[in-house]
Amino acid sequence: MAPARSQPQAGTGPDTDGGTAPDGLPWLGRPLAQALATQRGHALLVQGPPGVGQFSFCLQLAQAWLCEAPGRLADHTACGTCASCHLFAVRAHPDLLVLLPEALQAALGWGADEEGEARSEARSKAKPSAEIKVDAVRKAVSFAQQTSARGGAKVVVLHPAEQMNAIAANTLLKTLEEPPGAARFILSTGAVDALLPTIRSRCQQVRLPLPPAEDALPWLQARGLQSPQVLLAAAGGQPLTALELAEAGLTADRWAQLPRQVAQGQAGALAQQPLPRVIDVLSKLCHDAAVKAVGGQPRYFPADAVPADADPARLTAWAAALRRTQRHADHPLALPLQLEALLIQARQALAGA
Ligand SMILES: [Zn+2]
Structure with a gap:
């Protein structure tokens, strides 16, 4: 060898x-x-x-x-x-x-x-x-x-x-x-x-479970992350993913603005991202909106950033559509078209009932 x-x-x-x-x-x-x-x-x-x-x-x-x-x-x-x-x-x-x-x-x-x-x-x-x-x-x-x-x-x-x-x-x-x-x-x-x-x-x-926040947050802070708790939540509790997001230019502010931008159909921070990451972000937003619609606590986004009045049935359909798109996310599709379609879908799903 x-x-x-x-x-x-x-x-x-x-x-x-x-x-x-x-x-x-x-x-x-x-x-x-x-x-x-x-x-x-x-x-x-x-x-x-x-x-x-x-x-x-x-x-x-x-x-x-x-x-x-x-x-x-x-x-x-x-x-x-x-x-x-x-x-x-x-x-x-x-x-x-x-x-x-x-x-x-x-x-x-x-x-x-x-x-x-x-x-x-x-x-x-x-x-x-x-x-x-x-x-x-x-x-x-x-x-x-x-x-x-x-x-x-x-x-x-x-x-x-x-x-x-x-x-x-x-x-x-x-x-x-x-x-x-x-x-x-x-x-x-x-x-x-x-x-x-x-x-x-x-x-x-x-x-190997998700690390406790008391281990992950100081580690992220030591690497220069501002508001590490926001990015750790954005990463679903995965500290290496949180660091990766920060290194790709994501800040706590931009993350908190994302739900509003998406609900308004703006590509915003998603425009430069690879398709699998766009789908990941939208899936997290869909999850949080569904949780908030039934009075629960969002997991990925700050609670006050998530739209509160989305229709649960529409969110369920959106989640299913995102899963379907995810299966083909690695294919070299035309991203701009795909992104546009995803945003139209998102705006419709997040519109108030
Ligand atoms: Zn040794």
């Missing part, structure tokens, strides 16, 4: 939530200690909402399993100073394989091997694949079968598992059932329902 390529990490954005970052993600500490104390299986499935640092969590687990400190820390986390931890830090550990779709490799700072790089250079104009392909899974299976280079565990991190196509998933199945000697697999997913049931049933499950 070619060693994972060392690549410097830039910044502390959501794309670079490396487990070795000294200013890591504080909310991962407790679930990590718990997983290390209780999980003895050869195949783990880490699942939960996106935007909370799943990949970082998986890396920290892997580092702890590979750590060679004689006493190990009481909570079983990695020591950070042994030879194995050093190799891990420079991304050159011979017993670690990190399997990511091409589309995520650069963003997460875990690059392709030489072969992969040659491939991506050869078709540098092609869009990087979002899938984990069968060739990569075959490589991981053969990696797992090799003898451990340092005499300890061998760990494969596969993220996100729902990006394996059916052939790739079937290739992995047998190995997950009977992993060779020292091999351990860590799969992660933000969409557990999209996995083959046979993959799920062969893994021990570790749930």
Whole structure:
């Protein structure tokens, strides 16, 4: 196996939530200690909402399993100073394989091997694949079968598992059932329902919940977010998503103005956004308007920003229409037309009864 390529990490954005970052993600500490104390299986499935640092969590687990400190820390986390931890830090550990779709490799700072790089250079104009392909899974299976280079565990991190196509998933199945000697697999997913049931049933499950606000808010504040509670709510409680929104230029004020703009049919802050994000924002607004219509507390938008008098039946129909559009959101459709249609739909749904 070619060693994972060392690549410097830039910044502390959501794309670079490396487990070795000294200013890591504080909310991962407790679930990590718990997983290390209780999980003895050869195949783990880490699942939960996106935007909370799943990949970082998986890396920290892997580092702890590979750590060679004689006493190990009481909570079983990695020591950070042994030879194995050093190799891990420079991304050159011979017993670690990190399997990511091409589309995520650069963003997460875990690059392709030489072969992969040659491939991506050869078709540098092609869009990087979002899938984990069968060739990569075959490589991981053969990696797992090799003898451990340092005499300890061998760990494969596969993220996100729902990006394996059916052939790739079937290739992995047998190995997950009977992993060779020292091999351990860590799969992660933000969409557990999209996995083959046979993959799920062969893994021990570790749930990574949304972090408590008292962990997430100071973390966001330390990264310069004004009104972090507004953006954390906008992100559905996912701190990495909140940071991503802020870095894309969203402010608490702009977020609070959005419902009114949408109800008036103005493209406003949505105009420059990719279609999946537009649909995400409209779905959140639809949810909040429906909740407010029956006297509940909106979840994503400030309560006073959400229209109060929308008709529940229209909102239900709007929600269904948004779900239909979402299924095709990744297609290269003509965005301006699509956006216009979505806004007409939104304005009609939000109009008072
Ligand atoms: Zn160590």
